[in-house]
Amino acid sequence: MNGLGALTDASGHLAGRPLEEWNAAYEKVENYFHALRVRNKVLLGQLVLRVLERAAARASAEPTRSATQLAAEEMDRLVTDWFSEVLQTSPLGSDQTLSTRGRLALLLADMPGRWQGQFLRPGPWPEEFVSAMRDSFLRAGPDFQLSKMTPRPFDLGPIATLTHLGRIPYLRMILAWASFALLLIGVFWLTHGGFAQVMNWFTRFYR
Amino acid sequence: MIAAPAPRFRRGWRLFLFYTSAVLLTGAVSWLFADLLWRTGWSASRTMLLALFTILFLFIALGCMHGVYGFFLRRFGTPWRITILKEFRNRDIAATSTAVVFPIYNEDAVRVYEGLRATYESLEKTGQLERFDFFILSDSTNPDKQAEEERRWCDLARELDALGRIYYRRRLANEGRKSGNVRDFLNAWGRRYRYFMVCDADSVMRGETLVDLVKLMEVHPTAGMIQTVPAVVNAESWFGRMQQFANRLYAPVFIAGLNYWALDHGNYWGHNALIRTEPFMQFCDLPQLPGRKPFGGQILSHDFVEAALMLRENREVWFAYDLEGSYEEVPQGMIENAQRERRWCQGNLQHGLVLFARGLRGASRLHLLLGISGYLAGPLWLAFLLTYNWIRWFQTYTGLSDIPPVHAYTRYLNLSGTAHALLIFVICMVVIMLPKVLALIELGYDPRRRRAFGGLRCATVSVVAETIFSTLHAPLLMLWHTRFVITNLLGVSVGWSPQVRDADGTAWSYAVRRHWGHTLIGLVWGWFMWQLGPSLFWWFTPVLAGMVCSIPLSVFTSRRSLGARARKFSLFLTPEEIAPPPELVALRANMKVHELTEDTSPRHPYAGLAEMVLDPYVNAIHVTLLREKQLNPVYVEQLVGLGAGTPKVRDLGEKLLVNGPHKLTLAERQLITSDAQTMVWLHHEAWLRPGESLAPWWRASIRVFSQRDQS
Numbered sequence: 001m002n003g004l005g006a007l008t009d010a011s012g013h014l015a016g017r018p019l020e021e022w023n024a025a026y027e028k029v030e031n032y033f034h035a036l037r038v039r040n041k042v043l044l045g046q047l048v049l050r051v052l053e054r055a056a057a058r059a060s061a062e063p064t065r066s067a068t069q070l071a072a073e074e075m076d077r078l079v080t081d082w083f084s085e086v087l088q089t090s091p092l093g094s095d096q097t098l099s100t101r102g103r104l105a106l107l108l109a110d111m112p113g114r115w116q117g118q119f120l121r122p123g124p125w126p127e128e129f130v131s132a133m134r135d136s137f138l139r140a141g142p143d144f145q146l147s148k149m150t151p152r153p154f155d156l157g158p159i160a161t162l163t164h165l166g167r168i169p170y171l172r173m174i175l176a177w178a179s180f181a182l183l184l185i186g187v188f189w190l191t192h193g194g195f196a197q198v199m200n201w202f203t204r205f206y207r
Numbered sequence: 208m209i210a211a212p213a214p215r216f217r218r219g220w221r222l223f224l225f226y227t228s229a230v231l232l233t234g235a236v237s238w239l240f241a242d243l244l245w246r247t248g249w250s251a252s253r254t255m256l257l258a259l260f261t262i263l264f265l266f267i268a269l270g271c272m273h274g275v276y277g278f279f280l281r282r283f284g285t286p287w288r289i290t291i292l293k294e295f296r297n298r299d300i301a302a303t304s305t306a307v308v309f310p311i312y313n314e315d316a317v318r319v320y321e322g323l324r325a326t327y328e329s330l331e332k333t334g335q336l337e338r339f340d341f342f343i344l345s346d347s348t349n350p351d352k353q354a355e356e357e358r359r360w361c362d363l364a365r366e367l368d369a370l371g372r373i374y375y376r377r378r379l380a381n382e383g384r385k386s387g388n389v390r391d392f393l394n395a396w397g398r399r400y401r402y403f404m405v406c407d408a409d410s411v412m413r414g415e416t417l418v419d420l421v422k423l424m425e426v427h428p429t430a431g432m433i434q435t436v437p438a439v440v441n442a443e444s445w446f447g448r449m450q451q452f453a454n455r456l457y458a459p460v461f462i463a464g465l466n467y468w469a470l471d472h473g474n475y476w477g478h479n480a481l482i483r484t485e486p487f488m489q490f491c492d493l494p495q496l497p498g499r500k501p502f503g504g505q506i507l508s509h510d511f512v513e514a515a516l517m518l519r520e521n522r523e524v525w526f527a528y529d530l531e532g533s534y535e536e537v538p539q540g541m542i543e544n545a546q547r548e549r550r551w552c553q554g555n556l557q558h559g560l561v562l563f564a565r566g567l568r569g570a571s572r573l574h575l576l577l578g579i580s581g582y583l584a585g586p587l588w589l590a591f592l593l594t595y596n597w598i599r600w601f602q603t604y605t606g607l608s609d610i611p612p613v614h615a616y617t618r619y620l621n622l623s624g625t626a627h628a629l630l631i632f633v634i635c636m637v638v639i640m641l642p643k644v645l646a647l648i649e650l651g652y653d654p655r656r657r658r659a660f661g662g663l664r665c666a667t668v669s670v671v672a673e674t675i676f677s678t679l680h681a682p683l684l685m686l687w688h689t690r691f692v693i694t695n696l697l698g699v700s701v702g703w704s705p706q707v708r709d710a711d712g713t714a715w716s717y718a719v720r721r722h723w724g725h726t727l728i729g730l731v732w733g734w735f736m737w738q739l740g741p742s743l744f745w746w747f748t749p750v751l752a753g754m755v756c757s758i759p760l761s762v763f764t765s766r767r768s769l770g771a772r773a774r775k776f777s778l779f780l781t782p783e784e785i786a787p788p789p790e791l792v793a794l795r796a797n798m799k800v801h802e803l804t805e806d807t808s809p810r811h812p813y814a815g816l817a818e819m820v821l822d823p824y825v826n827a828i829h830v831t832l833l834r835e836k837q838l839n840p841v842y843v844e845q846l847v848g849l850g851a852g853t854p855k856v857r858d859l860g861e862k863l864l865v866n867g868p869h870k871l872t873l874a875e876r877q878l879i880t881s882d883a884q885t886m887v888w889l890h891h892e893a894w895l896r897p898g899e900s901l902a903p904w905w906r907a908s909i910r911v912f913s914q915r916d917q918s
Binding site for chain 2: 024028030031032034035036037066068069072073076096099100101103104106107108110137138139140141142144145146147148149150151152154155156157170173176177180181184188191192
């Protein structure tokens with residue numbers, strides 16, 4: 001904090017920029033640390049000011065860039081360099097992978113819950129924290145054992161051809177039921193006038 | 208008691224006896240009905256009426272026989288259950304590996320994950336956890352859901368210390384819907400697991416039950432599938448609690464009856480079933496059906512067909528109907544229930560094409576046929592009622608009187624026309640109600656179950672109330688099913704607007720939108736019946752009342768407050784309500800914690816996309832999962848097909864930052880979220896760029912996001 005205070009001039013500007021500009025930069029950095037679930041307010045304030053100090057140090061050399069831009073870049077650099085140190089991975093050429101891996105490691109090592117004090121702190125770090133960060137992994141599944149299911153031949157049968165009715169299973173049972181139905185119809189007809197008709201027919205026949 | 212597996216002839220005889228009982232009953236009553244029609248003078252419309260009556264009566268006779276056979280089997284016991292055919296409890300499962308998979312599609316992630324947690328923790332207590340892996344198989348297309356699923360998965364796995372045991376995989380292309388989702392899993396990891404258990408989004412399994420299922424599979428090497436009978440639980444509304452009560456009281460009797468004739472030729476209902484992986488992968492990939500939609504193409508209701516394919520290859524499919532600890536949930540309102548019925552209707556009608564496929568077992572055809580008949584019964588019943596109305600109208604307006612009986616049996620029975628009709632009506636009612644009565648009698652014989660339902664008096668009152676509601680609900684199902692069948696046959700897709708619910712259940716406005724047609728039909732039909740004669744009108748009141756009162760019926764029965772009040776009066780009590788098992792206690796407690804601690808207000812548009820880009824952890828999880836897809840050639844091909852990794856995606860990303868997500872199509876947003884590099888770049892740019900160079904939507908999202916994390 002003293003570092004930033006030393007950069008304040010008589011007009012109230014900080015590193016040659018109005019305070020409003022630094023306020024916006026502060027907000028930007030603070031928002032990102034909030035997103036990383038750094039909830040301890042003292043730590044949060046310290047981290048934001050550390051970033052702003054680095055941005056302020058660049059401000060006079062880069063007058064065309066806003067304080068917010070400088071602070072955002074410094075925040076990114078600070079975080080990436082720290083990931084590189086903790087995870088022992090070179091940041092060169094693999095920034096994106098490192099950033100993703102680092103953020104995932106923070107989550108899986110439970111930085112927001114257990115290790116807030118270690119976040120962005122220079123080493124050495126507790127062994128448990130380091131191993132939790134380095135050993136973290138996330139996978140959608142175990143190792144693939146690829147195969148390919150393929151449908152077996154499927155003949156829709158009578159629906160397609162309406163033939164081979166003889167192959168319908170339980171045909172005998174269905175035939176038995178059909179006979180039963182015919183019997184019902186037959187007896188019904190006979191007892192509802194059919195019998196009289198038959199008798200009439202026989203009578204006429206034998207006459 | 209240990210018995211040998213059922214010989215084939217025994218199953219054949221059982222099947223013959225069972226279905227012949229239904230056919231005999233149908234024949235006798237249809238004969239009586241034909242006699243009634245005869246005495247009023249035969250006509251073409253009466254022939255049609257008789258045909259419809261015979262078919263409809265066969266359906267209810269089959270239901271009745273399931274109840275009757277099931278009742279006797281439960282009363283006097285049967286050795287023909289997979290759970291007692293062989294000793295299995297002492298079987299060692301150390302050499303087995305089982306995947307428990309949860310295929311999901313834009314579901315409520317909280318409920319899915321808490322169900323998984325309850326199952327996982329229950330399994331952990333058995334000491335057999337290391338034999339099982341869990342997979343959340345997401346097909347979600349909504350980026351909001353995707354972000355939530357990924358975040359919650361990581362949280363859950365960390366909380367349970369189960370990274371490497373609970374996995375999450377999201378597909379890039381949703382080919383084949385749920386069955387395609389499961390196939391994708393099998394193609395990637397199936398060979399690692401001897402068995403897999405398919406769970407629904409609302410499934411919960413007791414750990415012991417899962418272990419028992421694996422043991423059963425181990426002692427029955429020819430079993431391909433073992434289907435549990437899930438108990439409906441966690442219902443809160445009046446409607447849901449009634450369905451739950453009916454499921455818990457009647458289903459054991461019905462399923463015992465079903466198992467009587469099915470034995471090792473059972474069925475698969477799509478979830479809460481353990482499946483032997485190797486034969487499933489070998490035999491059960493679904494063919495594409497010839498022709499156009501709605502019947503051609505992909506098989507929608509895959510479960511019945513998969514069971515049929517398994518049986519075709521001489522593998523057994525069993526119902527483990529006496530194995531407890533398998534749970535599911537039901538819709539809480541009539542409209543939600545109808546929405547589910549609509550999906551199932553199309554799938555079941557499609558089975559008509561498969562019904563006569565060569566090589567299928569007769570039992571499989573019966574399962575398919577019973578499924579189809581469940582949806583055809585509605586339109587057939589409506590046709591029956593309309594035909595009867597036509598006959599009465601014709602008689603009334605032509606002035607023709609009934610022809611006096613000449614050769615009808617009624618002269619031997621000494622029945623008047625009204626008494627004759629009443630006799631048939633009473634028989635129909637007995638056939639419909641008998642299974643319910645038998646379930647109640649069976650409850651009376653079992654003191655433990657009786658107590659679990661709150662006593663016989665409570666159960667009896669609940670059965671009466673449930674029967675009254677079913678009577679009112681049945682005509683609505685008839686109209687709905689008729690509509691679903693007709694629209695499906697015509698190939699018309701009927702879109703339903705999303706369910707609108709207030710705090711307590713279905714909103715009145717939504718109920719009016721969904722039921723005004725039913726009410727109108729009821730009123731017009733009622734007026735028409737009144738014109739035909741007041742006595743006829745009164746006979747039809749049960750049918751008409753359901754239609755006319757459909758709006759308030761739908762709203763009130765969806766009310767959770769009324770469900771709670773019914774519970775206060777000991778109505779519709781179930782064993783899981785009176786003495787909830789530990790896994791359900793845990794589930795409810797965890798759901799309550801979510802309810803009390805999480806913001807349940809509607810999220811702002813594209814909130815999931817904002818989370819995926821802005822949240823450093825969600826972004827990291829999402830990108831890590833995308834990168835892992837590069838290890839599977841199938842996913843690589845799909846990524847290439849989508850266009851991931853091309854310069855176009857970066858351009859779309861720039862457009863997303865500068866113009867906001869509403870300027871992109873859903874496909875463009877999906878493409879962006881499928882590209883790992885672009886997602887990392889977006890995270891970087893969204894946080895590092897000055898606010899002025901971002902779309903106002905991003906500035907607002909960052910503000911919301913920051914406030915969220917501060918709170």
